[in-house]
Structure formats: C-alpha cells, structure tokens
Amino acid sequence: MLMKSIGWTHHMECNPNRPRLKVVVIMGATGSGKTRLSIDIATRFPSEIINADKIQLHKGLDITTNKVPMQDRRGVAHHLFGEFDPNIEISPSDYRSIADSRISEIHKRDKLPIVAGGSNSFINALVSARYVADDPDLCSASAEFRYSCRFIWVDVAREVLDEYLARRVNEMLESGMFEELAHFNSSGDTDGSCRVGIRKAIGVPEFERYFKCFKGRGRLEQDLAGRVVYEEATEAIKNNTCQLAEKQVGKIQRLRSTGWDMHRMDATESFRAVLASDRDRFRDCWGKDVLEPSLKIVKRFVDDALQQHVCGGTTHGMRGSTRKGRMKKNTIPSGFPKHTRVHASGASACGTHAPASSFPSNQACALLKRHPRCLRKCPLENEKNCSSEGPLDHSMDRIYELTYALVDVRTLDDSEYCGNGTGLVRFSLCLSLTVMEWFLSLPSQTYFMD
Numbered sequence: 142m143l144m145k146s147i148g149w150t151h152h153m154e155c156n157p158n159r160p161r162l163k164v165v166v167i168m169g170a171t172g173s174g175k176t177r178l179s180i181d182i183a184t185r186f187p188s189e190i191i192n193a194d195k196i197q198l199h200k201g202l203d204i205t206t207n208k209v210p211m212q213d214r215r216g217v218a219h220h221l222f223g224e225f226d227p228n229i230e231i232s233p234s235d236y237r238s239i240a241d242s243r244i245s246e247i248h249k250r251d252k253l254p255i256v257a258g259g260s261n262s263f264i265n266a267l268v269s270a271r272y273v274a275d276d277p278d279l280c281s282a283s284a285e286f287r288y289s290c291r292f293i294w295v296d297v298a299r300e301v302l303d304e305y306l307a308r309r310v311n312e313m314l315e316s317g318m319f320e321e322l323a324h325f326n327s328s329g330d331t332d333g334s335c336r337v338g339i340r341k342a343i344g345v346p347e348f349e350r351y352f353k354c355f356k357g358r359g360r361l362e363q364d365l366a367g368r369v370v371y372e373e374a375t376e377a378i379k380n381n382t383c384q385l386a387e388k389q390v391g392k393i394q395r396l397r398s399t400g401w402d403m404h405r406m407d408a409t410e411s412f413r414a415v416l417a418s419d420r421d422r423f424r425d426c427w428g429k430d431v432l433e434p435s436l437k438i439v440k441r442f443v444d445d446a447l448q449q450h451v452c453g454g455t456t457h458g459m460r461g462s463t464r465k466g467r468m469k470k471n472t473i474p475s476g477f478p479k480h481t482r483v484h485a486s487g488a489s490a491c492g493t494h495a496p497a498s499s500f501p502s503n504q505a506c507a508l509l510k511r512h513p514r515c516l517r518k519c520p521l522e523n524e525k526n527c528s529s530e531g532p533l534d535h536s537m538d539r540i541y542e543l544t545y546a547l548v549d550v551r552t553l554d555d556s557e558y559c560g561n562g563t564g565l566v567r568f569s570l571c572l573s574l575t576v577m578e579w580f581l582s583l584p585s586q587t588y589f590m591d
Contacts, residue, residue: 161286161287161288161289162244162245162248162254162288162289163248163253163254163288163289163290163291163442163443163445164244164253164254164255164256164268164288164289164290164291165182165188165253165254165255165256165290165291165293165439165442166193166255166256166257166264166268166290166291166292166293167179167182167255167256167257167293167295168258168259168261168264168292168293168294168295168393168403169259169294169295169296169297169389169393170259170296170297170302170385170386170387170389170390170393171207171259171306171382171385171386171389172302172305172306172309172382172386173295173296173297173302173386173408174295174297174408174411174412174427174431175257175258175259175295176209176257177427178257178293178295178406178431178432178435179255179257180209180213180214180215180217181432181435182255182435182436182439183215183217183255184215184216184217185436186253186439186440186443187251187252187253188217188252188253188254188255189217189218189219189220189247189250189252189253189254189255190217190218190219190220190254190255190256190257191219191220191221191240191243191244191247191254191255191256191257192219192220192221192222192257192258193221193236193240193256193257193258193259193260193263193264193267194206194258194259194260195231195236195258195260195263196260196339196341196342197221197222197223197258198221198222198223198224198225198231198236199223199225199226199227199229199231199338199339200223200224200225200226200227200339201223201227201325201339202227202321202322202325202339202342202344202345203223203321204313204316204317204318204321205313205318205321205322205342205343205344205345206339206342207313208222208223209222218252220240220243220247221239221240221243225338226338227338227339227340228337228338228339229337229338230337230338231338232274233262233263233265233266233272233274234266234272234274236260236263236266236267237263237266237267237272240256240263240267241267244256244288253439253443256268259385259389261279261389261392261393261396262276262277262279262392265279265282265396268286268287268288268290269282269283269285269286269287270283270285270286270287271283271285278392278395279392279395279396279399282395282396282399282401283399283400284399284400284401284402291404291438291439291442292401292402292403292404293403293404293406293435293438294393294397294403294404294405294406295406295408295431296390296405296406296407296408296409297407297408297409297412298409299386299387299390301409301412301413301416302383302386302412303383303386304416305412305415305416306379306382306383306386307379307383308416310375310378310379310382311375314375318344319348322344322345322348322352323352325345326348326349326352326356327352327356343378343381343382343385344378347374347375347377347378347381348374350370350373350374351367351370351371351374354366354367354370355367355370404434404435404438406430406431406434406435407430407431408426408427408430408431410426410430411423411426411427411430411431413426414426
C-alpha cells in the first residue's frame with residue numbers, strides 16, 4: 142500500500158466531529174482550461190492549488206504530461222505536481238488520504254484549497270463522504286460530501302476541443318515532447334509489459350514502436366519509414382487524447398446526474414478565439430464567459446464564512462465550524478484592524494443590507510489607504526475609480542470588486558490582524574473591510590475594539 146510506504150497519516154473515513162472544510166473543485170476534460178482558471182482564481186483569492194490529475198502526480202515527463210511550468214504559476218502554491226516516484230501506482234484511495242492532508246494544511250494557513258484536474262475518479266474519492274474503492278466508472282458516486290464544496294465545470298464543445306487538442310499535440314512536439322520521450326526511453330524507464338505510474342501517460346505507448354525501430358534517431362533525422370511511424374504515433378496521441386476527453390466529460394455528466402451541483406462554464410467561444418489566434422477576443426470571451434462568473438461563485442462561497450460570523454455564528458478560519466451567539470457590544474469580527482471604530486445597528490449585525498446608495502465608498506478607500514503595504518495595482522478596467530477620491534459606483538458587487546482589487550492579503554502579518562485569535566485572519570480581511578464599510582454606513586451605537 143502506497144500510504145504505508147511514504148508515511149502519510151490516514152484520514153480515510155469521514156470524521157463526523159471534524160468541521161466541514163471549504164474546497165473549490167474545478168473539473169473538465171483535458172485541455173479545457175482548468176489550470177488557467179484555477180490560477181486566475183487563486184491570484185484573486187488567498188488560495189493554493191491541489192492537482193487532481195493522476196499522471197501529473199508523478200515526477201518526470203513534464204511536457205508530455207502537460208505540467209504547468211513554474212513561470213506560469215504566477216506565485217501560487219501548487220501541490221501534488223511531480224511529487225511521486227514515476228514507477229509507483231497511486232490509487233484513488235491513496236489520493237483521498239494524501240489530498241485530504243494537504244487540504245487541512247492549507248486551511249491552517251487560512252487559505253482556500255482549489256482542487257483542479259481531470260481524474261474524476263480521484264476527485265470523487267477525495268470529496269465523497271462514503272467512498273467505495275475500486276469503482277472506476279463512479280457507479281457508487283453520491284452527493285454526500287465530507288467537505289463544503291463548490292464545483293465548477295469548464296466545458297468546451299467537442300468538435301472545438303478536438304481541434305484544439307490536435308493543435309496542442311503539435312505544439313507539445315515542437316516544444317520538446319519527442320526529445321523528452323526519447324530520453325525517457327533510452328534511460329530504461331519504460332517497459333511495455335508494465336504500464337504503471339507515469340508509463341500510462343499518453344505518448345509513452347504511442348511512440349514505443351518508433352523508439353524500438355529507430356533508436357537513436359532524432360526527430361529531424363528520419364527517412365521515409367521513420368516519418369511514417371512518427372506520423373502514426375502522432376495521430377495515435379491525438380486520437381487517444383480526444384477519446385480521453387470524451388470519457389472525462391461522460392464521467393462528469395454521470396456525477397452531475399447523481400446530484401453534484403456543478404456550475405458549468407461554457408468556454409467554447411474562448412477556444413474558438415484561440416484557434417483563430419485572436420488573443421484580444423480570447424481575453425474578452427474568457428473573462429465574460431468563464432472567469433467573471435467563476436469569481437462570483439467563489440466570492441459567494443467564501444462570503445458564507447463571514448456571513449455566518451456576522452449573523453450570529455463564529456467561523457474558525459475557513460474551517461466552517463460555527464457556534465451560536467449574537468454580536469456583543471465592544472466586539473466585531475476578527476480580521477478587522479485593531480482600534481478601528483465601526484457602527485452596528487443594534488446588538489446584531491444580521492439583517493437586510495443597507496440601500497446600495499448608502500455605501501460610503503470613499504471611506505472604504507480611505508480605510509484601505511491607511512495600510513499602504515496592502516495596496517497593489519488595481520486590475521479593474523476603470524482603474525481611476527480605485528485611486529481617486531471622487532464618486533464611485535456604489536453597487537455591492539463594485540464594492541467587493543474594489544476591495545479584492547486593492548488589498549493583497551498575502552502581504553499582511555498575522556499578528557497585526559488576528560484580533561481576538563478566533564477570526565478569519567488573512568483570508569477574511571478583504572471581506573471584513575467590505576463589511577466594515579457597511580457598518581460605517583449604518584447609524585446607531587458605536588462599538589470599539591479593545
């Protein structure tokens with residue numbers, strides 16, 4: 142058993158006493174943009190990404206297995222990429238325990254775990270409250286989860302995705318995939334009789350015949366026979382990749398039919414723009430059809446923790462546990478800067494939001510500017526609204542947008558924002574500042590932090 146050999150602690154069964162941790166899960170067929178979306182989200186929320194591609198778990202063949210290069214990770218922490226020996230087999234049960242440990246560690250750092258990958262049997266094993274092993278077709282899947290999950294499904298029309306995948310194979314070969322496979326083959330790491338670990342990667346078996354017949358020949362040193370075998374291997378990789386994508390979509394639809402609440406993002410137009418080499422159109426379509434709806438879903442998801450706190454419960458970081466109670470005088474949710482004066486309408490802050498027009502957005506900007514270490518370049522289109530003292534758009538969404546844009550919580554010290562030690566600390570700071578703005582807009586008693 143892999144878990145015993147590498148010394149991981151087991152969390153195989155759902156513990157009813159353990160709080161339900163929040164997890165965002167990004168699903169989709171191979172090549173559909175899951176990695177891009179996960180990084181896009183993680184650069185806007187304090188998050189870390191956990192790989193859910195069973196081939197990418199293994200070391201080696203970075204081009205062949207399409208591991209995201211370090212320079213493309215944009216400073217976001219990634220887990221379970223190339224961490225395991227290429228010659229061992231990792232089962233869904235193994236992944237369930239390994240990834241669960243990483244999720245717990247990420248929450249202890251007050252970050253949001255984002256699980257992204259195309260191995261749906263691994264995702265099912267990870268999130269299911271009652272996981273049944275040895276079920277590759279997901280026949281026993283149910284909608285009972287051991288985490289509080291938000292599922293985002295990035296979908297692309299099949300004919301568009303197939304065309305894109307064929308182009309991607311050509312680009313991978315041009316980027317060094319053939320040379321990588323040649324080195325893998327010459328190093329003795331491949332054995333056609335034993336398909337385990339990274340040897341299951343698409344590309345390894347397809348080029349096996351070529352390397353047996355034309356060992357030592359480079360991609361540009363082929364005679365006619367070599368070119369024929371090379372082209373056959375290339376076509377086999379394209380066909381097998383498209384078949385894999387079809388199977389992955391079928392499993393996602395099966396999980397959806399069992400009650401998994403999936404938010405489907407149609408990225409078809411984005412990929413049409415990619416195929417047309419229209420970068421501007423791609424950015425527009427990706428932002429409108431995929432990124433912006435996904436960010437709203439994640440924002441609502443993480444807002445639940447603060448909402449529970451403000452409306453009478455206390456959340457522990459992102460861990461989802463609550464205790465009943467009402468906001469008392471001289472206390473506000475942890476995560477607010479110390480000695481900050483706020484207002485609340487009565488003993489509880491729970492209730493209907495104040496009218497949108499009553500939000501003093503300039504006061505919010507002033508609050509943010511008191512902490513210049515947190516300010517960063519605003520990524521919004523209308524950047525002058527983020528830095529000027531003039532009137533701002535007073536809609537609730539705009540206020541959230543401004544807060545997330547202006548604050549980089551990763552620059553803050555825990556000790557400065559811990560409050561009474563039971564709050565949301567780093568992750569909740571953006572949300573806390575927004576709620577602070579709400580409090581400032583409401584007349585009533587004045588509350589102070591000690």
